[in-house]
Amino acid sequence: MNQSPWVLVTGGAKRLGREFCLAFARADWNVVCHFNTSDTEALQTQNMVHGLGKTCVLMKQDLSAADAHTHLLDQCVSQTGQLPQCIVNNASVFSMDDAASSSAAVLQMHFQTNTVLPLLLANALALRAKTAPHHAKHLCVIHVLDQKVHNLNPDYFSYTVSKLALERSVALQAQALAPGVRVCGLSPGLSYLSGDQTQDNFDQASKVNLLQRQIQTVDIARTAVFMAENEALTGCTIQADNGQHLVPLARDVMFAINPQGGA
Ligand SMILES: NC(=O)c1ccc[n+]([C@@H]2O[C@H](COP(=O)([O-])OP(=O)(O)OC[C@H]3O[C@@H](n4cnc5c(N)ncnc54)[C@H](OP(=O)(O)O)[C@@H]3O)[C@@H](O)[C@H]2O)c1
Numbered sequence: 060m061n062q063s064p065w066v067l068v069t070g071g072a073k074r075l076g077r078e079f080c081l082a083f084a085r086a087d088w089n090v091v092c093h094f095n096t097s098d099t100e101a102l103q104t105q106n107m108v109h110g111l112g113k114t115c116v117l118m119k120q121d122l123s124a125a126d127a128h129t130h131l132l133d134q135c136v137s138q139t140g141q142l143p144q145c146i147v148n149n150a151s152v153f154s155m156d157d158a159a160s161s162s163a164a165v166l167q168m169h170f171q172t173n174t175v176l177p178l179l180l181a182n183a184l185a186l187r188a189k190t191a192p193h194h195a196k197h198l199c200v201i202h203v204l205d206q207k208v209h210n211l212n213p214d215y216f217s218y219t220v221s222k223l224a225l226e227r228s229v230a231l232q233a234q235a236l237a238p239g240v241r242v243c244g245l246s247p248g249l250s251y252l253s254g255d256q257t258q259d260n261f262d263q264a265s266k267v268n269l270l271q272r273q274i275q276t277v278d279i280a281r282t283a284v285f286m287a288e289n290e291a292l293t294g295c296t297i298q299a300d301n302g303q304h305l306v307p308l309a310r311d312v313m314f315a316i317n318p319q320g321g322a
Pocket residue numbers: 069070071072073074075076093094095096097098120121122123148149150151152153172203204205206246247248249250251252253
């Protein structure tokens with residue numbers, strides 16, 4: 060196996076997760092691509108990374124289990140022989156509710172995958188780095204957030220609250236895990252069609268940002284590589300969103316275009 064560093068991307072099979080895998084591979088990293096249900100897309104991502112001349116190991120796991128973080132890191136180390144030099148906490152649950160309709164079950168589902176798992180995975184990386192310091196060099200965790208947390212509205216309430224908690228944790232965790240592990244946040248803007256959003260709605264909504272054009276997902280992904288490779292960064296968040304967070308809306312952008320979110 061080549062001597063390149065390893066990145067672990069959660070939810071790496073498709074959409075933005077795949078872009079992260081490819082951006083790191085282009086930057087000469089090997090990739091551990093975690094996925095849960097997207098077996099076919101994970102294999103495609105693996106082939107794409109191989110096509111770029113780097114190694115890609117696939118890891119299938121449901122992250123909603125309480126001890127998922129330790130299993131994932133154990134598997135990662137046993138298959139690559141080392142700690143990942145960077146973890147991109149990309150996997151996420153995104154389901155619609157609002158402040159009035161949220162329930163304990165929906166809040167807990169979002170918190171487990173979007174908040175608890177990323178935080179515990181970062182802690183587990185720091186702990187392993189201490190107990191096996193020969194494995195540890197320049198470690199970095201990137202929590203993938205959302206421009207929503209800088210530009211609030213009450214749609215997707217449980218999702219937003221789970222990402223807000225993660226965003227507020229970036230600086231805290233950076234302080235707690237220093238000097239062994241750097242912790243950064245990355246807030247994308249609207250990048251992919253979601254739920255029952257129509258293509259027409261997406262085409263319009265994706266231009267509601269300061270630059271009035273669709274965000275290039277490759278630009279979001281290479282921001283993560285920049286964070287992983289820039290040793291000066293910790294405790295900070297970059298918004299890769301064409302300035303979407305500076306365009307306040309009373310509702311989610313999907314409903315700002317059309318109150319039903321559809322065509
Ligand atoms: N899409 C956007 O426009 C947008 C905008 C702002 C921020 N973001 C953020 O960017 C990141 C990527 O967005 P996305 O739209 O590409 O994400 P996504 O498609 O909604 O989800 C990414 C992956 O998360 C994995 N996942 C969900 N629940 C899981 C669980 N319980 N266990 C294991 N894996 C699980 C899924 O893996 P499997 O498919 O393998 O099951 C899924 O492919 C997310 O953190 C999101 O919050 C996205």
